[in-house]
Amino acid sequence: MAGTLAVGDIIYGRGYELHISAKGIALTSNGVVGPDSDRQFAGYDEIESVQAGTGGRGLVIFFAGERLPWTIPGVLPREAEWAQGIIDRAARRARMRGTAEFSGRRTVSEVAQLLDQWLLTPAADPSMIADFILLQATLNGATDVHLRPEDGGAAVRFRIDGQLVEAGRIPGDMSLRVAARIKALAGMRTYQRNCAQTGRLLAPVEGREVDVRVTTLPTTHGEKLTARIFDPLAALVDLNSLGMEPAALDEYRRAIGRPNGCVLLTGPAGSGKTTTMYSSLRWIVGRTSRRSICTVEEPVELELAGIDQTDVNRDAGLDFAAGLRIVLRQDPQVIMVGEIRDPETAEIAVRAGLTGHLVFSTVHAASTAGVFARLMEMGLEPYLVASSVTAVMAQRLVRRVCEDCATDYQPPEHELREAGLSSADVTGWQFRHGGGCPQCGDSGYRGRTGVFELLPVTADLRAAVMDRRPVQEIEALAAAGRPRLWQAGLKKVQEGVTTLPEVMSALGGPEG
Secondary structure, eight states, rough: OOHHHSSSSEEEEEEEEEEOOOOOOOOOEEEBBBTTTGGGHHHHHHEEEEEEEEOOHHHHHHHSSTOOOOETTTTHHHHHHHHHHHHHHHHHHHHHHHHHSSOOOOOOHHHEEEEEEEHHSSOOOOOOOOOHHHHHHHHHTTEEEEEEETTEEEEEEETTTTTEEEEEEEEEEHHHHHHHHHHTTTTTTOOOSSEEEEEEEEEEEEEEEEEEEEEEEEEEEEEEEEEEEHHHHHOOOGGGGGGHHHHHHHHHHHHHTTSEEEEEEEHHHHHHHHHHHHHHHHHHHHSOHHHHHHEESSSSSSTTTTTTOOOOGGTTBBBBHHHHHHHSSSSSSEEEESSSOHHHHHHHHHHHHHHHHHEEEEEEOOSHHHHHHHHHHHTHHHHHHHHHHEEEEEEEEEEEOOTTTHHHOOOOOHHHHHHOOOTTTTOOOOOOEOOOOOTTSSSSSEEEEEEEEEEOOOOOHHHHHHHHHHHHHHHHHHHTTSHHHHHHHHHHHHHOOOOOOOOHHHHHHHTT
């Protein structure tokens, strides 16, 4: 009740106030909730109809079931008309959310069909369409939603398993109204379409709230809207389920079980580095609750229990370096820095790793060996890099073969040649691919798994870094007796988890 009264609009009657908020409506007497407060709050799914009172003054709200109607005398006709309209629309949306279309996941093709059906009806509601798009994007495991302006409307596209797939089209003015609804929910200026904006909203999805970060950008065809979805259920991945091979997983656990040092991850954007760091922090928390853990992120993608997380705020002067300096005064033992991208952050992070802290971060480099070169390019002394970094891990994400339509197959010779393989090399391999089905949107893939290359820092490697040896020599040390990223990808093909074309696409071939 308190949350409902805290925000929203108020309609004043004689002796009563009607509070209208996003969560429902509340009736108070002179602003005070009465003793029967549970009867004086109603969710929109309980409301049957709203009518103006007798004589054109007042408002009456009727409910489904046995609850008596609320009569609010003294409401001016114009205010009663406004309240009636907004409550009716909210109640209609609430009833719609209880229909079959809003219960459970729909395939991408079904989403497109339902959008077409709704858009043909005169009463098509942009608010419902916006809610439906965000709901189905989340249930389909999409990380992003794109409303891309085109001639005559906008295309709705979901990024699922790293691929953009079309989920329908919204014509004409309706596309502008749907975008405006999402912008309004995200606290953005709906009337401005000629400048970039950012916002944030919480979308209800099957009893939980999903964090959605919204950005808009003017293009030659109109305003493009992109919504990035941070679903707690999708982000909560156990360390054992990331896709590491057992031997690499054991080594990685040893590295993150140390009390100090820097564990650095590398890989392109969207390769799952943040998920790996979150899983690592959760593993540490699961082992002991006695370690103080702090993060500096841009943005915080998932709130983790038992961890103090900080969002970068450049407008307030809080970048990675400034945040890291402050965090180090907060008595942390484990620190996660979203990214090392400048010399100042790099030096603070590696010195923290030297002074008794366990530091997780990411560095953009072409390979595990390239991370050392990148840090030294930032101006760090070789002894700092060699002494502080305890492990480097490169990773990529590959799509998994859809289990609902998976079949055995033998890849053609040209496919093997492109991967640097011969028929003799793949004897005994369990090749599988997906034939396409409604569950995977006819792509043959559903879900993703990680491909990892772990490089623990040995004495030989540390000496090579100290001597500023060329990257090629460090690469040779990294490759000595250890599976590289390409071999890790082929192992997943061998086990039927993914396909050769997918590994080629993600890793770029044997030399990738």
